[in-house]
Amino acid sequence: MITLAVNAVAALLIIAGCGFFLAGSIGLLRLPDFYCRLHATTKCDIVGAVFILAGVGLVSGAELDSVRIVALISLIAITSPTAGHALARAGWHAGYRPWTREDDDESE
Amino acid sequence: MSGLLWGALLFLLVNALACLTRVVLGPTLPDRIVAANVIGTKTVVVLVLLGVVLDQVIWLDVALVYGLLSFTISLVVGRLIETGRLPRLEKAP
Numbered sequence: 621m622i623t624l625a626v627n628a629v630a631a632l633l634i635i636a637g638c639g640f641f642l643a644g645s646i647g648l649l650r651l652p653d654f655y656c657r658l659h660a661t662t663k664c665d666i667v668g669a670v671f672i673l674a675g676v677g678l679v680s681g682a683e684l685d686s687v688r689i690v691a692l693i694s695l696i697a698i699t700s701p702t703a704g705h706a707l708a709r710a711g712w713h714a715g716y717r718p719w720t721r722e723d724d725d726e727s728e
Numbered sequence: 729m730s731g732l733l734w735g736a737l738l739f740l741l742v743n744a745l746a747c748l749t750r751v752v753l754g755p756t757l758p759d760r761i762v763a764a765n766v767i768g769t770k771t772v773v774v775l776v777l778l779g780v781v782l783d784q785v786i787w788l789d790v791a792l793v794y795g796l797l798s799f800t801i802s803l804v805v806g807r808l809i810e811t812g813r814l815p816r817l818e819k820a821p
Contacts, residue, residue, distance in 0.1 A: 703802035710806035
């Protein structure tokens with residue numbers, strides 16, 4: 621009974637994580653410029669990865685693997701926002717300007 | 729349960745392929761780097777899923793090292809975009 625409930629929660633977490641990854645990929649492919657794509661992907665990636673890893677940790681149970689999975693979750697939760705911020709800052713200092721509606725009007 | 733894990737794995741691989749088109753098409757260098765970063769995160773998750781499905785704990789260590797390397801790559805390429813050259817180690821006094 622308890623294992624059934626744990627498996628159900630894990631399945632929900634994994635499916636939700638896949639949904640977040642899908643949203644991030646759609647944002648990456650559809651949004652107009654670098655900053656918008658960064659905005660879509662960093663958040664969706666972190667949440668999706670943490671959800672899927674938490675679900676996998678629940679499935680594998682309280683063994684030594686789970687310690688590694690917790691380490692991975694904290695690694696991703698710390699490094700991924702840092703990398704996103706570094707890239708956005710680098711793009712700004714390199715002179716990339718954010719997209720506005722006027723950009724679309726000029727190109728037409 | 730194993731079926732769901734395989735399904736999530738295949739889904740993530742297809743997703744990564746979709747992101748690969750942005751690496752190829754991306755008009756500017758930062759676009760490509762963002763897409764590569766996303767693929768790196770997906771790869772970490774895929775490695776963990778493979779480790780659990782195939783019951784091989786060593787894949788989790790591979791995923792840890794891969795995550796750290798992908799983070800380092802993002803920082804170094806960010807510096808390359810910002811200054812136009814790669815960071816150098818400080819010379820010892």
